[in-house]
Amino acid sequence: MAEAPDEQLMLAYRGGDAGAFDTLYARHRIRLFRFVLRSIKVRGVAKHLLHFGAAESCGKCFPCRIGLRRAHEMFVHGAPVSRERLEELLETLEAGSLCAHGGGMPAPIRSLIEHFPGELGLR
Numbered sequence: 001m002a003e004a005p006d007e008q009l010m011l012a013y014r015g016g017d018a019g020a021f022d023t024l025y026a027r028h029r030i031r032l033f034r035f036v037l038r039s040i041k042v043r044g045v046a047k048h049l050l051h052f053g054a055a056e057s058c059g060k061c062f063p064c065r066i067g068l069r070r071a072h073e074m075f076v077h078g079a080p081v082s083r084e085r086l087e088e089l090l091e092t093l094e095a096g097s098l099c100a101h102g103g104g105m106p107a108p109i110r111s112l113i114e115h116f117p118g119e120l121g122l123r
Contacts, residue, residue: 001019001020001023002023004020004023006024006027009021009023009024010024041119042112042116042119042120043075043119043120043121045112046075046109046112046120047072047075047076049105049108049109050068050071050072050075050105050109051072053068053071053072053101053102053105054068054069054071054072056101057101057102058099058101060098060099061096061097061098061099061102062096063092063093063095063096063097063102064093064097064098064099064101064102064105067089067092067093067096067102068093068102068105070089071086071089071090071093071109074086078121079121080121080122080123081120081121081122081123082122082123083113083117083122083123086109086113086122087113090106090109090110091106093105093106094106
């Protein structure tokens with residue numbers, strides 16, 4: 001199966017052969033990752049995560065209710081984002097939130113800051 005052409009593998013996968021997908025993935029994963037990295041707008045991911053966090057906040061604690069909304073607003077208008085102010089908001093969320101929702105929201109944002117600071121538009 002490893003030597004089969006892509007078209008044959010795609011037909012096999014469509015027919016239910018999960019191994020065909022594994023072969024295709026192994027053959028094309030580097031190009032796939034490059035495509036995904038070029039296609040995804042990291043700032044949009046941060047904006048979406050923060051919008052989700054603000055929308056799903058129960059509103060019982062101040063850091064989560066206000067902090068996630070403020071962090072989301074920082075990304076909405078397309079202007080450069082103050083890294084220092086964002087870090088302060090994330091720290092407040094971690095320390096002051098009453099539940100795992102608010103306390104956990106900083107983790108994916110910090111990961112984006114670590115790996116894609118330029119794409120986030122931080123200053």
